[in-house]
Amino acid sequence: MSRVIRARAIVEDDWTLAVEGLPYGAAAGKLIVPLARWRAERAALLSSAAAVGVLLPNTEDVESVYPLLADRPLIALQFPTFADGRALTQAVLLRIRLGYTGELRALGDVVRDLAFWLARCGFDTVVPRPDQDLQACRQALDEILVAYQPAADAHAPVWVRRRARAAG
Amino acid sequence: MYRYDETDRELLRQRTEQFRDQTRRYLAGELPEDDFRQLRLRNGLYQQRHAPMLRISVPYGLLESAQLRRMARIVRTYDRGYGHFTTRQNIQLNWPQLERVPDLLAELAEVQLHSIQACGNATRNITSDYLAGVAVDEIVDPRPYCELLRQFVALHPEFYWLPRKFKFGFTGATVDRAATRTNDAAVHVLRRDGAVGYRFFVGGGLGRLPLLGQEMNAFVPEADLLLYACAILRTFNRFGRRDNIHKARIKIVLREWGIERFRAALEEEYAKIRSSAEGERLRLLPEDIERMRGHFSAPPYRPSSEVAAQVTAQADRDPRFAAWLKRNVRPHRMPGYRVVFVSLKAPQRAPGDCTAAQFEALAEVCDAYSFGELRSTYDQNLVLADVAERDLYALWGRLDAAQLATPNIGLTTDMTACPGLDFCGLANAGTLGVTHDIYRRFDSLDAQYEIGPIRITLSGCMNGCGHHSVGHIGILGVDKHGEEWYQVTLGGSPGNDAAIGERVGRALARNEIADGVERLIHAYLRLRSDDDETFIECYRRVGIAPFKVALYGSESDSEAAAA
Numbered sequence: 001m002s003r004v005i006r007a008r009a010i011v012e013d014d015w016t017l018a019v020e021g022l023p024y025g026a027a028a029g030k031l032i033v034p035l036a037r038w039r040a041e042r043a044a045l046l047s048s049a050a051a052v053g054v055l056l057p058n059t060e061d062v063e064s065v066y067p068l069l070a071d072r073p074l075i076a077l078q079f080p081t082f083a084d085g086r087a088l089t090q091a092v093l094l095r096i097r098l099g100y101t102g103e104l105r106a107l108g109d110v111v112r113d114l115a116f117w118l119a120r121c122g123f124d125t126v127v128p129r130p131d132q133d134l135q136a137c138r139q140a141l142d143e144i145l146v147a148y149q150p151a152a153d154a155h156a157p158v159w160v161r162r163r164a165r166a167a168g
Numbered sequence: 169m170y171r172y173d174e175t176d177r178e179l180l181r182q183r184t185e186q187f188r189d190q191t192r193r194y195l196a197g198e199l200p201e202d203d204f205r206q207l208r209l210r211n212g213l214y215q216q217r218h219a220p221m222l223r224i225s226v227p228y229g230l231l232e233s234a235q236l237r238r239m240a241r242i243v244r245t246y247d248r249g250y251g252h253f254t255t256r257q258n259i260q261l262n263w264p265q266l267e268r269v270p271d272l273l274a275e276l277a278e279v280q281l282h283s284i285q286a287c288g289n290a291t292r293n294i295t296s297d298y299l300a301g302v303a304v305d306e307i308v309d310p311r312p313y314c315e316l317l318r319q320f321v322a323l324h325p326e327f328y329w330l331p332r333k334f335k336f337g338f339t340g341a342t343v344d345r346a347a348t349r350t351n352d353a354a355v356h357v358l359r360r361d362g363a364v365g366y367r368f369f370v371g372g373g374l375g376r377l378p379l380l381g382q383e384m385n386a387f388v389p390e391a392d393l394l395l396y397a398c399a400i401l402r403t404f405n406r407f408g409r410r411d412n413i414h415k416a417r418i419k420i421v422l423r424e425w426g427i428e429r430f431r432a433a434l435e436e437e438y439a440k441i442r443s444s445a446e447g448e449r450l451r452l453l454p455e456d457i458e459r460m461r462g463h464f465s466a467p468p469y470r471p472s473s474e475v476a477a478q479v480t481a482q483a484d485r486d487p488r489f490a491a492w493l494k495r496n497v498r499p500h501r502m503p504g505y506r507v508v509f510v511s512l513k514a515p516q517r518a519p520g521d522c523t524a525a526q527f528e529a530l531a532e533v534c535d536a537y538s539f540g541e542l543r544s545t546y547d548q549n550l551v552l553a554d555v556a557e558r559d560l561y562a563l564w565g566r567l568d569a570a571q572l573a574t575p576n577i578g579l580t581t582d583m584t585a586c587p588g589l590d591f592c593g594l595a596n597a598g599t600l601g602v603t604h605d606i607y608r609r610f611d612s613l614d615a616q617y618e619i620g621p622i623r624i625t626l627s628g629c630m631n632g633c634g635h636h637s638v639g640h641i642g643i644l645g646v647d648k649h650g651e652e653w654y655q656v657t658l659g660g661s662p663g664n665d666a667a668i669g670e671r672v673g674r675a676l677a678r679n680e681i682a683d684g685v686e687r688l689i690h691a692y693l694r695l696r697s698d699d700d701e702t703f704i705e706c707y708r709r710v711g712i713a714p715f716k717v718a719l720y721g722s723e724s725d726s727e728a729a730a731a
């Protein structure tokens with residue numbers, strides 16, 4: 001079992017990515033399956049796996065597929081390269097527009113220098129690229145502690161904070 | 169001038185340390201080259217021909233004397249004693265050493281300067297009308313909105329890894345001095361029935377496929393600046409192409425979809441933001457805008473109407489002062505004040521270059537004569553925006569001593585050029601040598617005054633950093649079997665009458681190009697209806713044909729070339 005960063009801690013991962021040919025049955029455990037597979041095999045998956053999360057391509061319109069995802073405990077989003085920010089918009093929309101509260105997981109070319117941006121966009125689980133140092137990735141989640149604009153984390157917009165300051 | 173508070177300072181400090189650590193890891197071999205590339209670009213570092221180039225953002229072109237003094241120190245300590253102003257109002261350093269860039273950035277941060285998102289696929293430095301706050305034709309001062317947007321897009325987590333660069337340009341005046349429609353998004357701040365709002369254009373951009381921005385929304389309410397900007401950036405992040413770097417700008421989405429489909433998608437996203445909690449958080453209150461406006465309040469003018477006669481007398485005595493007064497000084501809204509252009513187009517100098525001594529001289533004159541502030545312009549010159557008429561003569565003397573008073577603003581030798589083959593790793597051909605050759609041919613001021621306003625612009629390659637496609641005469645460096653050749657376009661313009669120049673025909677060799685430009689200008693002098701018809705007006709009236717003949721010498725030659 002590999003280790004991942006979840007809720008700012010390094011933990012053993014209990015999810016298995018099952019792109020195809022999966023281990024149905026008692027041993028299946030918690031599975032992450034691609035959206036196409038979730039659509040096609042939903043009933044079978046639900047009856048055999050302990051839990052089912054869904055992996056979305058970064059070209060998917062999260063708003064239109066959300067009815068299929070709303071009750072999932074985990075949604076995984078993809079970074080083909082860390083400089084491809086499409087999944088960041090997907091994450092923000094899932095969190096702030098669609099109100100998704102389950103686990104949001106970043107997969108792919110996930111490097112330490114992406115961690116801060118992931119955290120701000122509402123990802124709670126980071127699965128770093130194999131060459132990355134987990135400890136360093138974990139620390140990088142809070143690399144910059146000041147923010148101007150709101151995203152999917154707790155930072156209030158700077159203009160709102162300045163209102164409060166002006167009001168004394 | 170926007171003054172940083174604790175939030176701004178702390179953010180910049182942490183950002184600088186973040187990059188220091190990234191650089192350390194790269195130099196220690198812990199960070200692969202490809203990964204570091206993405207990070208350094210977003211900190212303004214671009215790999216050039218000889219060394220990395222560091223681009224320093226000058227938000228909406230506004231600088232103050234402490235920053236100029238720091239720039240003088242920085243170009244001496246970290247570079248070769250000069251910096252270069254660009255068409256995006258930024259400053260570039262051509263010779264910094266990577267190992268020292270973190271220290272350099274820390275020194276910049278002390279005076280509110282930075283390189284955040286100066287390069288790379290992110291929102292770039294916001295440009296603006298360089299006469300903001302003083303222009304006679306201004307409707308609304310755009311600077312408070314520029315700064316509000318600057319803060320919104322700086323390190324925006326959702327929009328930090330865009331398909332390609334994204335540029336915003338602002339104006340709040342009736343004359344567009346910021347080439348706004350060459351930006352990915354142009355924001356025109358205006359009034360409708362007394363209420364402030366924004367007219368948004370999207371999809372402009374130069375480079376391989378030069379296009380002008382198209383109107384997307386004629387009036388977005390003042391409170392919704394960040395909502396609409398968010399809708400644009402989100403639409404771009406979702407739908408911008410990532411499979412081909414040459415097709416990744418937002419203008420390509422617009423072209424592939426058509427305006428109507430793009431506008432529908434953008435308006436749908438805007439509507440969703442507007443009706444959601446996200447919109448609530450992004451919506452500005454009047455007090456937010458008022459607070460920001462307070463940073464850009466007018467300086468304590470001492471209006472006077474008596475000095476005009478004195479200035480005239482000085483001009484009568486000193487013809488060099490008179491020439492400068494005529495070409496480099498413009499009206500101001502406040503009686504007794506003028507706007508002064510500082511020319512960075514002296515003979516034998518690369519357009520836009522500024523030495524350490526000049527940075528220092530500028531710091532002194534702006535402290536003495538213009539309330540401590542200076543602006544950089546789209547045309548790679550500088551502006552002292554608030555000069556009292558009584559100080560003009562003294563100011564001129566000091567600028568002249570620093571070789572900053574060439575009286576050529578808007579004329580033939582006021583050329584705009586990218587650094588070209590001398591510095592840029594992407595260049596096909598040199599630009600600086602060509603500007604020198606053209607300069608030599610038109611060095612006489614009388615000749616330039618005779619020709620009148622003209623915009624000659626040069627880029628060393630298709631990327632078009634010298635804005636050749638919106639020059640009245642645009643010159644583009646191309647590579648032909650390893651040799652430097654130059655393609656000429658005519659009739660471009662970046663302003664209210666924005667247009668993309670038309671290609672004339674075959675490229676000219678390095679030793680032909682300056683002669684070609686000279687022939688074009690002589691053709692104009694022959695063709696113009698009277699002395700008042702400018703080059704661009706004449707071109708628009710008579711069309712490309714006679715200029716084509718002039719450029720290539722004969723009709724048949726130009727035909728053969730076009731084939």
Ligand code: SF4
Binds near residue numbers: 589592595632
């Ligand atoms: S136009 Fe080309 S040569 Fe000139 S600076 Fe841009 S990339 Fe370099």
